[in-house]
Each structure stands twice: as C-alpha cells, then as structure tokens.
Amino acid sequence: MSKGKMREEEIRRIIRADDEWEPVGPTPMPNLTDLRNWDFRLLDTYEPFYAPFCDLCCLCTYGKCDLTGDKKGACGIDIAAQQARWILICSLMGTAAHGAHGRHMIEHLIEKFGEDFKIDLGSQVNVEAPIIRTVMGLKPENLGDLRKAIEYVEREMIHLVSATHMGQEGSYRDFESKAFHAGMLDHVALEAADIAQIVGYGLPTSIADTALVDLGWGAIDVKKPTIVVVGHNAVTANAIVDYLRQHDLYDKVEVAGLCCTALDMTRYDSGAKVIGPLSRQRFFLKAGLADVVVTDEQCVVTDIPQMASEAGAAMIACSDKICYGLQEASAMAADDILKAVLEEQKQFLILDSEKAAEVIVRAALALAPTRQERKKIMTQEEAALVSAKCRGTCEACNRACPNLLPVNVAINQARQGDFAKLGSVFLRCIGCAKCEEACVNDIPIQKVMQAAAASDTYKIRAGRGPIHDVEIRKVGSPIVLGTIPGVVLFAGCSNFPGDIDDVAWLAEELARRKYIVTLSGCAAMAASMRKDEDGKTIYEKYIPEFDAGCIVNVGSCVSNAHVVGAAIKIANIFATLPNRANFELMADYILNRVGACGVVWGPYSQKALSIGTGAVRWGIPVVLGPHGSKYRRLFMSKKEASDWNVIDGRTKQVVNTEEPTPEHMMLVTETKERALVTIIKQCFRRNDTPPGRAIKLNSYISAYKQVIGGLPDDLQNFVRTEKEIPIVYKREVIAYLKEVGWKPKTVLSLPTLIGTYETKVPIEATIK
Amino acid sequence: MASEFMTTPYYKVNILTGTKAAKVVSEPTEAASIIDKATNPLYVFGAEVIDSPVGDRLLIDYALEIAKSRDIPICATAHVKKKMMELGVRPDSTYDIIEIVHFLKDKSWAGVRGKGFHDLVLFTGVRCDLAERGLSTLKHFAPHLKTFAICRRSHPNADFALPVIPKTEKWRVYLEGVISELGAV
Numbered sequence: 001m002s003k004g005k006m007r008e009e010e011i012r013r014i015i016r017a018d019d020e021w022e023p024v025g026p027t028p029m030p031n032l033t034d035l036r037n038w039d040f041r042l043l044d045t046y047e048p049f050y051a052p053f054c055d056l057c058c059l060c061t062y063g064k065c066d067l068t069g070d071k072k073g074a075c076g077i078d079i080a081a082q083q084a085r086w087i088l089i090c091s092l093m094g095t096a097a098h099g100a101h102g103r104h105m106i107e108h109l110i111e112k113f114g115e116d117f118k119i120d121l122g123s124q125v126n127v128e129a130p131i132i133r134t135v136m137g138l139k140p141e142n143l144g145d146l147r148k149a150i151e152y153v154e155r156e157m158i159h160l161v162s163a164t165h166m167g168q169e170g171s172y173r174d175f176e177s178k179a180f181h182a183g184m185l186d187h188v189a190l191e192a193a194d195i196a197q198i199v200g201y202g203l204p205t206s207i208a209d210t211a212l213v214d215l216g217w218g219a220i221d222v223k224k225p226t227i228v229v230v231g232h233n234a235v236t237a238n239a240i241v242d243y244l245r246q247h248d249l250y251d252k253v254e255v256a257g258l259c260c261t262a263l264d265m266t267r268y269d270s271g272a273k274v275i276g277p278l279s280r281q282r283f284f285l286k287a288g289l290a291d292v293v294v295t296d297e298q299c300v301v302t303d304i305p306q307m308a309s310e311a312g313a314a315m316i317a318c319s320d321k322i323c324y325g326l327q328e329a330s331a332m333a334a335d336d337i338l339k340a341v342l343e344e345q346k347q348f349l350i351l352d353s354e355k356a357a358e359v360i361v362r363a364a365l366a367l368a369p370t371r372q373e374r375k376k377i378m379t380q381e382e383a384a385l386v387s388a389k390c391r392g393t394c395e396a397c398n399r400a401c402p403n404l405l406p407v408n409v410a411i412n413q414a415r416q417g418d419f420a421k422l423g424s425v426f427l428r429c430i431g432c433a434k435c436e437e438a439c440v441n442d443i444p445i446q447k448v449m450q451a452a453a454a455s456d457t458y459k460i461r462a463g464r465g466p467i468h469d470v471e472i473r474k475v476g477s478p479i480v481l482g483t484i485p486g487v488v489l490f491a492g493c494s495n496f497p498g499d500i501d502d503v504a505w506l507a508e509e510l511a512r513r514k515y516i517v518t519l520s521g522c523a524a525m526a527a528s529m530r531k532d533e534d535g536k537t538i539y540e541k542y543i544p545e546f547d548a549g550c551i552v553n554v555g556s557c558v559s560n561a562h563v564v565g566a567a568i569k570i571a572n573i574f575a576t577l578p579n580r581a582n583f584e585l586m587a588d589y590i591l592n593r594v595g596a597c598g599v600v601w602g603p604y605s606q607k608a609l610s611i612g613t614g615a616v617r618w619g620i621p622v623v624l625g626p627h628g629s630k631y632r633r634l635f636m637s638k639k640e641a642s643d644w645n646v647i648d649g650r651t652k653q654v655v656n657t658e659e660p661t662p663e664h665m666m667l668v669t670e671t672k673e674r675a676l677v678t679i680i681k682q683c684f685r686r687n688d689t690p691p692g693r694a695i696k697l698n699s700y701i702s703a704y705k706q707v708i709g710g711l712p713d714d715l716q717n718f719v720r721t722e723k724e725i726p727i728v729y730k731r732e733v734i735a736y737l738k739e740v741g742w743k744p745k746t747v748l749s750l751p752t753l754i755g756t757y758e759t760k761v762p763i764e765a766t767i768k
Numbered sequence: 769m770a771s772e773f774m775t776t777p778y779y780k781v782n783i784l785t786g787t788k789a790a791k792v793v794s795e796p797t798e799a800a801s802i803i804d805k806a807t808n809p810l811y812v813f814g815a816e817v818i819d820s821p822v823g824d825r826l827l828i829d830y831a832l833e834i835a836k837s838r839d840i841p842i843c844a845t846a847h848v849k850k851k852m853m854e855l856g857v858r859p860d861s862t863y864d865i866i867e868i869v870h871f872l873k874d875k876s877w878a879g880v881r882g883k884g885f886h887d888l889v890l891f892t893g894v895r896c897d898l899a900e901r902g903l904s905t906l907k908h909f910a911p912h913l914k915t916f917a918i919c920r921r922s923h924p925n926a927d928f929a930l931p932v933i934p935k936t937e938k939w940r941v942y943l944e945g946v947i948s949e950l951g952a953v
Contacts (some may be wrong), residue, residue, distance in 0.1 A: 049870050051901035052908055055786025068788045068908065079908050395934065402781045404896055434780075497895065629866070629901035636870045638877075668866045670895055671815045673847035678864070709850030713862050 003031060014148055015138040015581070025582030026760035028137035029152055032159050032181055038584045039177035039617065041757040045642050046616075046635035046665040048176055050083040053632055057082050060166045075166045084175030087613070087633045089164050091179045092157060094610030095186040097298050098558060099153045100321065101233050102193030104297075106146050108235050108353070109200035115144030119199050122206025124468035130568035130579060131191040131561055135184060137581030140195070149192040153185045176633075183614025184583070190611070191561035198465050201238055203267040208471075208545045208552070210462040211270035215528050217280070218455030219273050222289045222375045224254040225368035227360055230281060230304065231296035232557060234264035236318040239357035240294070241269045253364060258284060259299050260521055260556035266462045267555060274460060276529075277494035277522035278604065279431040283453070286446050288313065288374045291367040292360050297321040298557075299493070299605055301431075305347050312374050314363045315347040318356050323349050334358045342366055380419055383451035387415040389441035397445065400438035403428055403497065407435045407445065414448060422452035427499045430604075460528035461539040463520070463555020467566040469573055471546040475516065476574025480593045482692020484548045485699050486683025487516045489563040490523040492600030492608035497626045501530035502672045503601050504538055507551060509676055511538070513699045514548040515683070521557045523601065560611055564618055567594045576768050584754065584761045591619025591662070592646065592751045595683035595696070601675065603628040612666060621662040621682040623675055628668045635665035640717050646686060649750030649766050658745050660717055661686050673707035681718075686751040690723040698726035701733070711736050720745040778921035778932045782900040788907060790917070790929035796945025802916055802928055803838060803950060806888035810880060811835045812868055813859070814894025815846035823940040830943040831892045832857060834918070837950040841880045843868045845894065865894050869902040875912040885912055891926070892918045900925055918946075 003011075011017075011029045027034045056064045062074035072078050077085070109117065119140055121128045129140050132149050140146055160178050163169045169178065197203055204210045220226060229237040237257060244250040256273040257265050258281050265272040275284050281301050285293060288311035295304055297319040305324050308315035317324050329337045330352035337359050340346040350356035378386075392412030401407055410422040426449045436445045478484040488510055490503055503519075504527045511517045519527050528537045542551035546566065554562045571589040572579040579586050590596065598615045600608050603624050609631050612622040616635055624631070637660055644657045661684040669675040680700045688696060697718060704712045711729075716737055719725060721744050725733045752766045777783065793799050803809065817828040828851060835842050844852055844859035845868065852859050861880040863871065871877050875885050889906070891899055899917065903925035906915050917923035920933040920942075933939045 047870075049866070049873075049905065050909065051905045053785065053904070055784075055788055055908075066787045068786065069911070399778055400780050402779075402897070404779060404781075626895050626898040629898050632901075634866060636867070638871070638874070639867075664867075667864075668898065669846070670865050670898055671846040674815075674845075674864050707850070708847045708862070709853050 015136055017137070019139065021139050022578045022580035024137050025578060025580050025585065027583050028581035030135065030583060031156065032163070032178060035181070035583055035617070036177045037758050038587065039180045040173060041753055042616070042635070042665065043173055043176060045637055045644070047637070048080070048084065048172060049634040049636050050080055051629055051632050052079060052083055053630065076170060080172040081170055081175060083632050084172040084179070085164055085169070087609070087631070088160065088175050088179045088182060090606045090631070091182040091186070091610040091613050092160055093606035094608070095153065095157065095182045095189060097607050098186050098193060098610070099150060099157070099189040101297065101558065102189045102196065103150045104233060105193050105200070105235060106143055106150060106196045109196055110143050110147065113143065113200065115142060115147065117143045117199065119145070119195060121195070121198065121466055124206035124470055125466045126469050127569055127573060129191055129195060130565040130572060131187050134568055134579040134581070134583055134586050135188050143196060143200070146192040146196050149188050153189050156181065156185055179613050180617040183610050183612070184617050186610040187561055187564055187614045187618070190558045191565065194465065194555065194558040194561055197234065197264065201268050203264070203465060204462060205465045206468060208464055208468070210464045210544065212459045212539060213266045213270050213272070213274060213462050215274040215276065215458040215460045215525060216456055217275050217284055217287070217289070219457040220256050220275065220289060221254050223372070224252060225364035226254045226256065226290050227292045227294060227364045228275065228284070228290035229255070229257040229261045229265065229294045229296065230259060231300045231319070232260040232298035233296040233319060234261050234268065236294060236296055236353045236356050237261050237265040238268050239353040240360055241265065241272065243357040243361050247361070249361065253361060261296055263463050263521070263524065263556040267465070270462055274525055277525045279429065279494035279500070282307065282431045282433050283429070283446055283449060285311065287377055287450055291364045291371055292316065294318060294360055295322055298607065308347070309345065312371060314341050314367055316356055316360055317347070317349045318351065318353065320351060330355055334362070338362050338366070377450040378447050380417065380451045383419070383448045384415055384417055387411050387443055387448055390415050390443055394440055396438040396440055397435035400434040402432060402434065403430050405429065411443060411445060411448065414452065419452040422449060423454065426453045427501070428496070430495050456531070458528040458531070459537050459540050460525060461544050461553045463524070463553050463559050464544065465555055465559060466562045467546045467569065469569065472566060472569045472573045475547055476570045478548070479570060479595060480574065480687060482595060482685065482688030483695055485513065485515055485696045486595040486597060486680070487518065487563070487566070488679055488683070489560065489596070489598045490517070490519045490527065490601065491521055491560050491598060491611060492523055492602055493604035494522040494526055494602045495604035495625070495627045496526065496602040498672060500526050503527045504530035506599070506601065506672055506676055506679070508538055509703065510679065511542050511549050511551050513703070516546055516548060516550060516552070518546070518552045518554055518563050520554050520560050520563070524553045526602070557607060564615065564620065567596050567618065567620060570594050577765070582761070584759055585765055587617060587619045588753050588766065591753065593685055593687035595685045595688070596620045597679050597682040598622040599675070599679055600628060601625040603631065616665045621664060622666045623678050623682060624666065624668045625675070626668055626670055634667050636667055637664055639663060639714070645756055646748065646751040646753060647755040647763055648748050649752050649763065652755070652763055654756065655746055655748060657686050657748065657751065659686065659720065676707055677704050677712070684718055686748060690721055690747060693718070693720065693724040694726050697724060698728070701726060701729050716740050716742040720747050777924055779896050781897050782923065784924035789924045790926040792931050793916070793928050794931050796942055797949050799918070799946045800949030803834070803888065803890065808879060808883050808886050809838065809840045809888040809890060810843060810886040811840045811890045811892070812843045812845060812865065812894065813848045813892060814865060814899065815848060816895065817893030818848055818851040820893065822936060822943060827893055828852070828855070830947065833947045834890070834950065837947065840890070843880060865898060865902055869905050872906060872913060873909045887912070888914050888916060890916050890918055896921045899923060
C-alpha cells in the first residue's frame with residue numbers, strides 16, 4: 001500500500017518537516033518498498049549467494065517440505081526464497097534486540113530526566129545523529145525524539161515480520177530487500193540507543209583520548225567482593241556503580257563485565273573492568289570467581305542460573321527479555337530479597353534497577369568472605385587428575401566442537417602434565433562447552449582449561465562514541481580521493497575461527513598501512529588480547545583518533561552506529577550533500593566514494609547479521625569469518641563479468657567502468673591471511689583518484705605478497721591507468737599487465753548509480 | 769560404485785538436516801573411477817592442505833599428485849598459493865573458496881581454463897564447516913555439476929564423499945590408493 005496523504009502528514013509532523021535545517025529529501029521515514037529500487041540495483045550487481053543449512057522447510061503444518069532440486073514447498077516457496085526468508089527472520093531478531101535495548105534505555109532515561117532532556121554530544125559533534133537524520137529526516141533534539149526513532153523502527157518491523165508468514169512474500173529478491181530494510185532499521189535503533197546512553201549517563205563524547213581500562217580475567221581482584229555483569233544493557237550495571245559511589249564502596253568492591261555491558265560500564269566509569277567477550281562467559285562463570293552474577297540482555301548464555309548455582313554465587317536477572325522463570329522481586333523489600341538470596345540461595349528477577357543494584361552490592365559484600373575457597377582456580381595437578389580417564393581416543397569432544405578443535409589431544413596431554421596444547425586450544429575456544437557435554441568420562445573441560453589459560457591483564461581504551469565533525473573535515477578529502485586507503489570497522493562477536501587475538505593482527509596490519517581502524521563490541525575486546533614484545537596492546541600503541549594509521553574503539557555493539565555515521569558525515573559534512581531523508585543519495589555516495597569496509601571475523605549473533613545487512617544497504621561491504629557462512633547468505637558479484645555501469649555525474653552519461661569495486665558486498669574468507677587482502681580490496685572505490693588508487697594498490701600488492709605470495713592475479717581489474725601502478729612494483733606489474741592483455745579503463749571523478757535505476761533522486765543531487 | 773548414502777560426518781556441526789545425502793565412496797578404486805569419468809574436472813585446495821600432515825608428507829603433496837595424474841586444474845583458495853609456489857606449482861586460479869563456489873553455480877561460466885563449466889569439482893583441505901556450506905550451495909544451485917569431497921571428515925552435502933577415516937594411516941593408504949588407481953586407469 002502506498003503511504004497516503006494522512007500518513008505523509010503524520011510523517012511531516014513527526015520529523016518537524018517545517019524545521020529548515022535542510023530540505024526534506026525524497027524518502028522520509030521510508031516504508032518497506034520506498035527503497036526497493038535501490039536494493040534491487042544493488043542485487044543486480046551483487047547477487048545473493050545461499051548456502052542452505054537444511055534441505056527442508058519446517059515452518060508450517062503442511063510441512064516438512066523437501067526443497068531440493070526443483071521442488072517447492074506446499075505454499076509454493078523454493079529453496080532460494082526460503083533462505084532469504086530465514087535471513088529476514090534472523091535480521092529481524094537482531095534488529096529487535098537492538099531496538100528493544102534502545103526502547104528500554106530511552107524509556108528508563110525519560111523516566112529519570114523527562115522527554116525534553118536535551119541531546120548534546122559536545123563541542124566536536126554537531127551532526128549528532130547522521131543515521132536518524134538520513135533515514136527519518138528527523139534532527140533529534142531530546143530523548144523524546146529518540147523515542148520517535150524507536151517507534152518508527154517498531155512500526156516498520158510489524159510489517160516485516162508479517163512478510164515472513166506463510167503465503168506472504170515469495171521472491172528471494174524481495175525478501176532480501178526487506179532484510180535490508182530490517183538492517184537499516186537496526187542502525188536507526190543502534191544510533192538512538194547509544195546517543196541516549198551517552199547523554200543520559202554522560203559517557204565520553206567529543207574526546208578521543210579516553211581512558212585505558214583493564215581487560216582480562218587476571219585483572220579481577222577476586223579477594224574483593226566481586227560482581228560480574230553479563231550482557232548488553234548497562235542500566236543496572238551503571239546503577240551498581242552509582243550505589244557503590246553513593247555508599248563509598250567503590251574501592252572495596254570489584255565490578256567487572258562480560259560482553260558489551262562491560263564496555264558500556266567502562267565508558268561510565270573507567271574503574272570498572274572488562275573480563276572478556278562472549279566466548280569467555282562460561283569459562284569465567286564456571287571458575288566461580290564472581291560472588292554475584294548479574295544478567296541483563298542479549299548474548300547472555302542461557303544456563304547462567306545453573307552455573308551460578310553450581311559455583312555457589314548469587315544470581316540476579318535484570319531484564320524482562322531474560323527472566324529464567326525466576327520470581328520478580330521489585331515489589332519486595334531489599335532486606336527480604338537479600339535474606340532469601342543469602343539464606344536460601346534463591347535467584348531473583350529484579351526489574352527495578354536501583355533496587356537490583358542495592359541487592360547485588362549487599363549480596364556481594366555478604367557472600368565474599370564465605371566464598372574465598374570457591375574462588376581458587378584449578379591447578380595443573382588438579383586438572384591432570386580430573387582428566388585422568390581421558391585416553392584421547394574416542395574423540396567425542398572433537399566431533400562436538402563447532403570450532404573443529406583437537407580437544408582430545410589437549411586433554412590427553414594435560415592428563416600427562418603437558419598443558420601447552422590445552423593453552424592453544426583455549427585461545428581458539430568459543431566457550432560453548434559442547435565438548436564437556438559430549439565427554440563420555442564427564443571431564444569438566446572448561447574448568448580444566450583454567451589450568452592452561454593465561455591470566456594476563458590487557459589494556460583496552462574505553463569506547464569513545466561518535467566520530468567528531470572536525471575529524472571528518474580533516475579526513476573526508478583524503479578518504480574520498482583514496483589517499484587514506486580506507487576505513488575499516490571490526491565489529492561483531494567472538495566466534496573466531498582461529499586464535500582470539502587474530503583481530504589484533506588484522507587491525508595492526510591495516511593500521512600500519514595507514515587505514516583508519518575502528519572497533520566495537522566483542523571484536524574490540526579480543527583485539528586487546530595481544531601484546532607486543534614491550535607488553536603493549538594495540539590500544540596503547542596507536543593514537544585513538546579517526547585518522548590514518550590510528551585505532552579507535554567506538555564502544556559497544558550499539559556504538560557501531562558511529563562508524564556508519566562517519567561515512568554519512570563524509571558525504572554530508574565534507575561533500576556538503578544534504579542527508580535529510582536522503583537515504584539513496586548518502587548510500588550511493590558511500591558505495592562509490594567512501595572506501596569503508598566492515599569486518600565481522602567472529603560472526604555469531606543475529607544482531608551481527610542485522611548490522612552487516614544494514615551496512616550493505618548503506619553501500620558498505622562486509623567481510624565475514626568462516627562461521628559467517630552459517631548465516632547462509634552472502635552478496636557477491638561475478639567480478640569483471642558483472643554490471644559495473646555507473647553514470648558519470650559530470651556528463652550524465654552511462655559509463656561502463658569495467659572495474660569491480662567494491663568487488664563483493666558480503667563474503668566469507670577462510671583464513672586471516674585471505675581476510676587481510678580481501679579487506680584491502682573491498683576499500684577500493686570507483687571514485688579513487690589515480691594517486692589514491694596507487695596507494696590502495698600498493699597496500700594490496702604488499703599484503704598479497706606477504707601472505708599469499710606473488711602478484712595478485714586480478715590486478716588487471718583494478719589498475720585503470722599506468723599512473724596508478726605503485727612505483728616500487730612498477731616493472732613487475734607492467735610485465736604482468738602486458739601478459740594478460742590489460743587495457744586502460746576510464747577514471748571518473750563523480751561516479752553514481754543514481755540514474756541507472758528508477759529513483760526519485762535526480763542526478764543533479766549527486767553534485768554539489 | 770558408491771554403495772551407501774552417508775548422513776553422519778565426523779563433525780556434528782556438519783550433520784545433514786535434509787533428504788539428499790552424499791554417496792559414500794569407500795574404496796580408492798571407486799574414487800579414481802569417478803575422477804576418471806569427468807570430462808572437465810576442477811580441484812579446489814583449501815587452507816588445510818598446507819599444514820595437515822599425512823604420514824611423513826603433507827596433504828598438499830597427495831592432492832597435487834591426484835591433480836597431476838589427470839592434469840586437473842587447481843583452484844588455490846585462502847593462502848595456499850604461497851605454498852604451491854614454494855613447491856614450484858602455479859595454481860590455475862586463486863579465487864577464495866566462496867568465490868569459486870559462486871562461479872561454479874553458473875553453468876555459463878567459462879571455467880578456470882576457459883573450457884566451459886566443470887562437471888566434477890573435487891575439494892580437499894577446506895575448513896570442514898565452511899566446505900559443508902559451499903557443498904550445500906552447489907547441491908542446491910548447481911545441478912550441472914557433481915561434487916566430490918576428498919576429506920577424511922566426510923561431507924553429507926557433497927555428491928560423493930569419503931567415509932569418516934579416523935586413523936591417519938588409513939587416510940594415507942586411501943590417498944595413495946587413489947593415486948595408484950589413477951595411475952592405472
């Protein structure tokens with residue numbers, strides 16, 4: 001259905017269309033089909049690639065339906081559309097998780113400060129919400145406006161969920177368009193949620209040099225009462241910090257976190273500590289070092305109540321998303337709750353964050369003196385003893401391991417007193433504990449790992465939030481010209497295929513080649529877990545600015561919005577293109593001119609999928625680690641054989657650029673070596689000037705020679721003129737190009753897809 | 769020929785949820801026969817070929833012998849090319865694993881040597897979970913070709929797969945058997 005005049009009027013009211021900060025563009029608060037033509041244009045070049053998990057569809061009672069070969073489901077769906085439907089469903093899960101987080105955070109802060117509470121991101125950030133401005137056309141001024149953003153997300157989501165029902169959407173391309181919509185909404189939610197917590201809690205903004213904070217399980221002083229918060233919503237964690245401050249207890253209690261709550265808590269107070277990413281949850285909680293375990297929401301392993309109970313720790317759940325069947329105790333007196341916690345080991349759900357904070361702190365203070373014996377980690381002697389039954393022959397643990405690790409060898413060697421292999425397995429362990437479950441001898445493998453795991457303390461820089469407008473003005477030109485070779489965001493989870501610190505290796509390889517490296521969430525944590533010979537992590541070695549050769553931790557999952565926002569700001573602040581309700585204009589600019597690439601090396605959650613899917617709609621390609629193949633969908637071109645036509649903004653003529661840039665929009669690489677050269681390649685843009693392309697090619701060739709060997713065999717696709725050949729490789733590249741019959745290609749300074757498909761955006765809009 | 773359908777691979781993450789499972793190729797003679805019947809085969813080498821010992825040799829040594837026996841073009845995925853160059857062999861293609869699978873879906877693709885679509889694609893050394901996903905893609909979207917996973921961990925989504933071969937020594941014997949048979953075919 002089209003919007004209708006009443007809805008259009010409603011939208012104008014919501015976004016205060018008469019405010020004249022910019023004219024309202026063609027797509028204010030777009031609905032399911034408003035950006036469909038843009039999506040289809042992307043899909044024409046970047047075809048969906050499906051890798052089905054299952055031959056069947058099991059969603060309705062006509063099924064199960066076999067979808068192999070030419071077969072269709074009883075409803076008529078085929079295997080491609082079914083994969084695309086799953087992708088939409090999973091993207092919606094991710095968007096809902098971030099959106100609900102934002103809704104909770106914003107409502108909590110409105111309760112506290114009122115809906116008129118101003119958004120002020122400091123002197124360095126004037127374009128406060130580039131995503132919300134672009135997608136909705138709204139310039140949010142207060143918490144009430146951020147609630148409008150979440151309400152928009154919710155409104156769209158009901159239609160998207162509806163489309164997944166049987167007998168609704170039937171085309172894989174339309175499912176993908178809807179998944180793009182879900183991903184874009186996800187970014188709206190991310191931005192709203194992070195801006196809310198920045199202004200509501202006074203998190204860092206408009207500064208780059210945020211505090212270096214401690215990370216690692218060795219950083220926790222477990223002699224103190226220890227509170228561990230797990231999840232992605234820091235409302236209760238911050239209330240705990242407030243309670244400790246108010247009662248002069250902050251230096252007497254250890255507060256640490258797992259996953260993004262930890263990152264957000266360290267933005268609130270740099271004295272808090274980060275234990276590690278998602279993959280360390282079970283390992284740490286089974287170690288029993290926490291006196292009180294606190295869960296909020298998202299990416300919280302669901303057997304925490306059992307683990308806490310087995311460790312003799314108290315456990316309080318604080319989110320309506322994760323209730324665990326526990327009694328909700330917000331109406332009870334804190335003394336009564338505490339009594340039940342301490343005397344009956346009862347676990348509670350407490351949705352009142354202030355009350356939860358009081359109970360949690362008092363429980364930690366009371367429990368800690370009684371739990372010191374429980375906090376001793378397993379020694380190597382004890383580990384060898386409990387592993388005694390392993391002979392390393394049944395391999396049940398190996399077969400169960402989703403990361404394909406040789407657990408049997410490690411445990412068998414540990415049994416004999418050699419813990420080196422177990423240490424290396426721990427570095428690659430994703431913490432699912434399936435090995436333990438499969439073990440026929442009931443060896444507590446996660447606990448045994450305590451004896452082999454390094455307990456180093458690392459330094460991570462607290463998340464800095466938005467990229468500053470002044471930084472954008474400085475780097476906008478070199479990024480668009482290509483002389484800063486790219487902006488790379490490492491985001492997502494800790495389902496890494498190899499060592500946990502491979503992200504640090506990738507980040508450093510790029511930073512030393514002068515890429516702007518940004519990180520968030522679990523990837524940001526993992527990147528701190530590698531030290532150089534001087535004992536320094538990348539956060540200590542590299543300047544935390546948004547500039548060439550720098551490394552920036554933007555913050556938690558919701559802070560991913562700031563990197564997409566930076567790409568939009570380049571178009572809006574540097575290129576002065578209007579972004580208000582102008583999604584296609586911004587996305588087209590990013591796709592063709594901003595050499596940005598997202599990397600999810602440890603993909604796990606549906607949230608990471610929705611973030612990545614949204615990035616693609618913005619024109620930002622995404623590189624995934626091998627586990628990303630289990631998302632079941634990628635977007636890939638056929639390289640030189642695909643459609644690389646653009647409009648030359650100067651002549652308004654269609655030009656076949658013959659260069660596949662960016663080459664793919666979402667792909668998986670098998671190894672970190674391949675990931676490095678792929679990330680570099682994904683930062684090529686058609687707008688690169690010859691000097692800029694030469695710098696990018698220099699990075700590509702040097703990295704390729706370093707990790708793969710020889711010259712890349714696709715150079716002919718990316719060298720447009722001889723001027724672009726890096727001097728240091730000139731002779732061999734020219735010889736190679738001659739061998740393969742290379743011919744020069746057109747270099748454009750204003751390439752655009754606008755005009756190559758049906759759109760309301762005029763070509764003139766792409767030129768300022 | 770292949771005598772049974774396989775549903776239980778070594779890794780549980782690769783267990784088939786579906787209806788169309790690989791035929792198990794238990795004997796090297798069968799494997800050689802499948803390879804020999806192909807008119808335009810392709811061999812995809814994954815990253816594990818360069819660091820997986822099989823006896824006192826590496827997996828890549830065996831895979832190269834199989835490729836050499838029938839002049840099968842090689843696609844070196846991941847960072848395999850470097851090792852191949854050290855061994856004095858230049859791969860025909862260096863697409864990464866997902867890229868080559870993407871191209872293989874297209875029957876009109878010219879193939880790595882420009883001879884048209886590949887009717888049989890052999891896979892060795894690709895990370896097992898990733899390989900399984902790529903094989904699923906080809907099972908569903910590339911009816912014009914057959915896949916053969918020459919992997920001791922076994923792959924239900926291939927058209928042809930080896931049984932699980934837990935012992936390295938048996939794996940060595942199997943590979944040498946295939947090479948020997950190809951020499952004899």
